[in-house]
Amino acid sequence: MEKRTDRPERPLNERRTFYNSENRPVSRDDRGTGDDRREPRGEGRDARDSRGGGGDYKPRYPHKPAADRSIEMLFGLRPILEALSAGRTLEKIYLLRGTKNSVTQEITELAKAANIPMSLVPIEKLNDLTRKNHQGAVAFVSPIDYQPLDSILAGLYEEGKTPLLLLLDRITDVRNFGSIARNAECMGVHAIVVPSRGAAQINGDALKTSAGALNLIPVCREPNLKETITFLQQSGVTVIACTEKSDASLEAETVDMTGPVAVLMGSEEDGISPEYLKLADHKLRIPMAGQIGSLNVSVASGIMLFEVLRQRLKSGQ
Numbered sequence: 001m002e003k004r005t006d007r008p009e010r011p012l013n014e015r016r017t018f019y020n021s022e023n024r025p026v027s028r029d030d031r032g033t034g035d036d037r038r039e040p041r042g043e044g045r046d047a048r049d050s051r052g053g054g055g056d057y058k059p060r061y062p063h064k065p066a067a068d069r070s071i072e073m074l075f076g077l078r079p080i081l082e083a084l085s086a087g088r089t090l091e092k093i094y095l096l097r098g099t100k101n102s103v104t105q106e107i108t109e110l111a112k113a114a115n116i117p118m119s120l121v122p123i124e125k126l127n128d129l130t131r132k133n134h135q136g137a138v139a140f141v142s143p144i145d146y147q148p149l150d151s152i153l154a155g156l157y158e159e160g161k162t163p164l165l166l167l168l169d170r171i172t173d174v175r176n177f178g179s180i181a182r183n184a185e186c187m188g189v190h191a192i193v194v195p196s197r198g199a200a201q202i203n204g205d206a207l208k209t210s211a212g213a214l215n216l217i218p219v220c221r222e223p224n225l226k227e228t229i230t231f232l233q234q235s236g237v238t239v240i241a242c243t244e245k246s247d248a249s250l251e252a253e254t255v256d257m258t259g260p261v262a263v264l265m266g267s268e269e270d271g272i273s274p275e276y277l278k279l280a281d282h283k284l285r286i287p288m289a290g291q292i293g294s295l296n297v298s299v300a301s302g303i304m305l306f307e308v309l310r311q312r313l314k315s316g317q
Contacts, residue, residue, distance in 0.1 A: 072140070072141040073129070073130060073138065073139070073140055073141070074090075074138070074139040074140075074141060075130055075132055075133070075134035075135070075137065075138045075139075076133070076134060076135045076137060077103045077104065077107065077135050077136070077137045078103070080093060080107055080137050080139045081103055081106060081107050081110070083139070083141070084107060084110040084111065084114065084116075085110065088141060089141070089142040089144070089145050089146060090111070090114075090116050090139050090140065090141055090142060091116075091117075091139075091140040091141065091142040091201055091202060091203075092116070092117045092118070092119070092139065092140055092201065093107065093111055093116060093117070093118040093119070093137070093138075093139040094118075094119050094121050094125065094126060094129065094137070094138045094139070095107070095108075095118065095119070095120055095121070095136065095137050096120075096121070096122075096123060096126060096136030096137065097120040097121060097122055098120075099136050104137075107137070115146075115196045115221050115222070115223050116196070117196050117197050123136075126138055140201065140203075142202060143202060143203065143204070143207055143214075144202055144214055144215070144219060146219055146220060146221045147191065147218040147219065147220055148220065149191065149193060149220040149222060149228065149231075150231070152190065152191045152218055152220065153165075153232075153235055153237075156190055161190070162258070162259065162260055162312070163190055163237055163260040163261070163262075164187075164188055164189050164190055164260075164261055164262075164263075164305075164308060165189065165190060165191050165192075165193060165232070165237065165261070165262040165263070166180070166184050166189045166191070166192045166193065166262070166263050166265070166301065166305070167193045167225065167228070167229070167239070167262055167263065167264040167265065168180065168192065168193065168194050168195075168199065168265055169195070169225060169264065169265065169266050169267055169272050169273055169276055170195065170198040170199065170266070170267035170269075170273070171194070171199060171200055171265070171267060171268065171297060172198070172199070172200050172267065172268065172269075173200060173268055174200045174201060174202070174203055174205045174206040174209070175205055175206070175209045176200070176268065176296070176297055176298045177199075177200040177202070177206050177209075177210075178205065178206040178207065178208065178209025178210040178211075178213075178214070179209055179210070179298035180192070180265070180297065180298045180301045181206070181209075181210040181213040181214050181217060181219075182209070182210045182211050182213045183298065183301050183302040183305055184213065184217055184301070184305060185210075185213035185216055185217045186213075187302070187305035187306060187308070187309050188305075188309060189217060189305060190217075190218070191217065191218040191219070191220055192217060192218070192219045192220070193219075193220045193222055193225070193228060193262075194219065194220070194221055194222070195221070195222060195223070195224075195225050196221050196222065196223045198267075199221075202214065202219070225273075225276060226275060226276065226279065229262075229264075229276060229279045229280070230279065232262050233279075233281065235260075236259075236260050237260040237261065237262050238255075238257075238259060238260060238261050238262070238281045238282065239262045239264055239279065239280045239281050239282075240255060240257070240261060240262070240263050240264065240280065240281065240282045240283075240284060240304075241264040241266075241272055241276070241277055241280035241282070241283045241284070242263065242264065242265055242266070242272075242284060242285075242286065242300055242301075242304045243266065243271055243272055243277060243283050243284075243285065244271075244285050244286075244293065244294055245271075245277075245283070245285075246283035246284055246285040247285070248282070248283060248284055248285065249284070249285050249286075249287050250284045250285065250286050250287060250303070250304070250307055251287055253311075255282045255284060256311070257307065257308040257311045257312070258311050258312050258315045261308055263301070263304050263305060263308065264276060264280055265297055265300065265301050265304070266297070267297070268296075268297055284304070286300055286303050286304070
């Protein structure tokens, strides 16, 4: 076996050859410029991956997009509990599965009372969200404040306005949600209603895509859309579902939209849930002349809301 002492010694004046990302030799002076310079100490794997550099590190969930850094993240049981106690609006809470103590129980009760979605997840999920000492709890602070639907509806009637609401059933794409919010604000929608679970997280991408509309139009987060639809109907609001399964076409003007209206739009995957579709007062189909059988939900919502606005402008409202 070869011993270290048997190896030939390298000449002292030998110059080591360095290579760039294209495997081309570069001099010692040039290797510190461009994309080939070494990462600063302390940046870690995230910085190396963001620059497209080397390394064998692979993300735990490579099919998922990187976490949005434009919204505030809370980690730790006590900070999340204090945020809930102070009335801060949280987008979602992640707790370590199997953790049971007085703090987690109090967090659960406060989150349920505030209609804040909460998920019990494994440790791998929490470590993927943050590498800091999360103590089994991570939460995202919402960039907007959700509004109570009953107060908005009562206020519209008191002001003599004709309510126009938009109900979204499981819209999960944040950019679709942002586009829908922009359509809604332009068409005069008074509030957007989303479910507590199964809806897109309102983050920086949604705010950017909405072109600021989410800062102008109220968003209501309801725990049960079925009960919400019933409440709206009992409050004199006509619920109109947009679905390709309907025989009634939008251009036929068979439905009067000049009164209080709530337009119901379904998810990107399978449309409106059957239980909500049964409750709708009217079902309308958007006419199409092409070969593709469906529209993007943000485009479809714009068409539906424009028809409501068109009828109201025509009637002088």
